[in-house]
Amino acid sequence: MTTQQTNINYDFLQNNEKYKLLVDINEKLYINKNPCNKLVFIYSAPKVGSTSIVSSLRIFGTDKISVIHIHDEEMLRILGRVTGVTINEIILFNKHLGREVYVIDVYRSPVERKISAFFEKIGAYHFNNKDEIVNKYNVNKVITRFNNIFSHIANGDHFMDKYNIAIPDRFDHVSKYLLVHENGIKYIKLRLKDSNEWSTILTNIFGMKIVSIKDYESSNKPIKDLYKKFKIAYKIPFNLLDELTKCKYLNYYYSDQEKQEYIDQWAKKTAPNTGQYTSEQYNMYEQLSIENSHIDYIQLNHYMDEGCSCKACCMKRAETATKLIMGRTIITEIDRIVHSEAKNELLVKRVEHANKINASIANARHAPQIKGGRKDFNREMSSVVSGRKIEIPNVSKYLNL
Numbered sequence: 001m002t003t004q005q006t007n008i009n010y011d012f013l014q015n016n017e018k019y020k021l022l023v024d025i026n027e028k029l030y031i032n033k034n035p036c037n038k039l040v041f042i043y044s045a046p047k048v049g050s051t052s053i054v055s056s057l058r059i060f061g062t063d064k065i066s067v068i069h070i071h072d073e074e075m076l077r078i079l080g081r082v083t084g085v086t087i088n089e090i091i092l093f094n095k096h097l098g099r100e101v102y103v104i105d106v107y108r109s110p111v112e113r114k115i116s117a118f119f120e121k122i123g124a125y126h127f128n129n130k131d132e133i134v135n136k137y138n139v140n141k142v143i144t145r146f147n148n149i150f151s152h153i154a155n156g157d158h159f160m161d162k163y164n165i166a167i168p169d170r171f172d173h174v175s176k177y178l179l180v181h182e183n184g185i186k187y188i189k190l191r192l193k194d195s196n197e198w199s200t201i202l203t204n205i206f207g208m209k210i211v212s213i214k215d216y217e218s219s220n221k222p223i224k225d226l227y228k229k230f231k232i233a234y235k236i237p238f239n240l241l242d243e244l245t246k247c248k249y250l251n252y253y254y255s256d257q258e259k260q261e262y263i264d265q266w267a268k269k270t271a272p273n274t275g276q277y278t279s280e281q282y283n284m285y286e287q288l289s290i291e292n293s294h295i296d297y298i299q300l301n302h303y304m305d306e307g308c309s310c311k312a313c314c315m316k317r318a319e320t321a322t323k324l325i326m327g328r329t330i331i332t333e334i335d336r337i338v339h340s341e342a343k344n345e346l347l348v349k350r351v352e353h354a355n356k357i358n359a360s361i362a363n364a365r366h367a368p369q370i371k372g373g374r375k376d377f378n379r380e381m382s383s384v385v386s387g388r389k390i391e392i393p394n395v396s397k398y399l400n401l
């Protein structure tokens, strides 16, 4: 579905201080360094499945699309030490600079999103202990905590609540996405449940071949055993499931039938009613958790493609893109485009290549004389050397890619 509106409001640009801040944040987000004119903000809540879109666009659109992944202003403050600017202002500012701007959000079903968000910070935040230790906790104790905070966590929807755009009356369940033109910007909403169709949807929107890749969920996370147990053991209390049927986001993004299927699926795994923290109690819980927290929450590398544009990463990206287009199985640990790894792989390849050349020179040196004529080894060597520039691999040179 496509809706169109044009009433661009650049009021914030009248403010000089603000303008300077916006120029500064564009530097910090490396937006200025990238010559691509298509600029995509994946502006979504955490744990909704947006990471796979970031990687898909980076792998397939790297020379045509710049991708910025951001969850909230807090992330701006921590990553760029920038305050006083909203993400919406950064988005509008880049439109004002003449870029073709897209903003993408994803909807994920509520129970799954809450579980995922809960586990993301389970050690550092919820239990104030190392993930390795929390991994051994009794799963029932963890379920009780999850139920207590259930209705307070992982709520809200960026597309509806943060984008500040006119939302269509209903989600387009035929096209399976929304595309709203406003402020000269294309705002797109996808649903995680349609991820099998994202390749087609993104290819249509961007007019170039894009193959959607699966989100990177490491199987080596220190919390993996507890997560597995939780997913098997968790039964949703009746009252919480009942609350979900009234959720305005679920009711908007899912058709009546889809919603019924979703509720039915959880109705098979229910538990008796449970108590929950009131808003006041949850505020206290949050405050105490932050006060107690002594382990820094560190988000590990989770992109399939970190977006580096050096030669090593571009070569690796082309290899991975080819595999994806050919429908071959992708193994995250092998096929991901992470600068430090791509750089080492290219170094190894170059050393192997140099070794091969050295070996062929050595072979030529010991080659049998051609019958009927004396082999002019010196002349042959000089032509080999001049024709194919042979260098002894210099490690420091390759490391500085």
Ligand SMILES: [Zn+2]
Residues within 6 Å of the ligand: 308, 309, 310, 311, 312, 313, 314, 338, 339, 340, 342
């Ligand atoms: Zn790189």
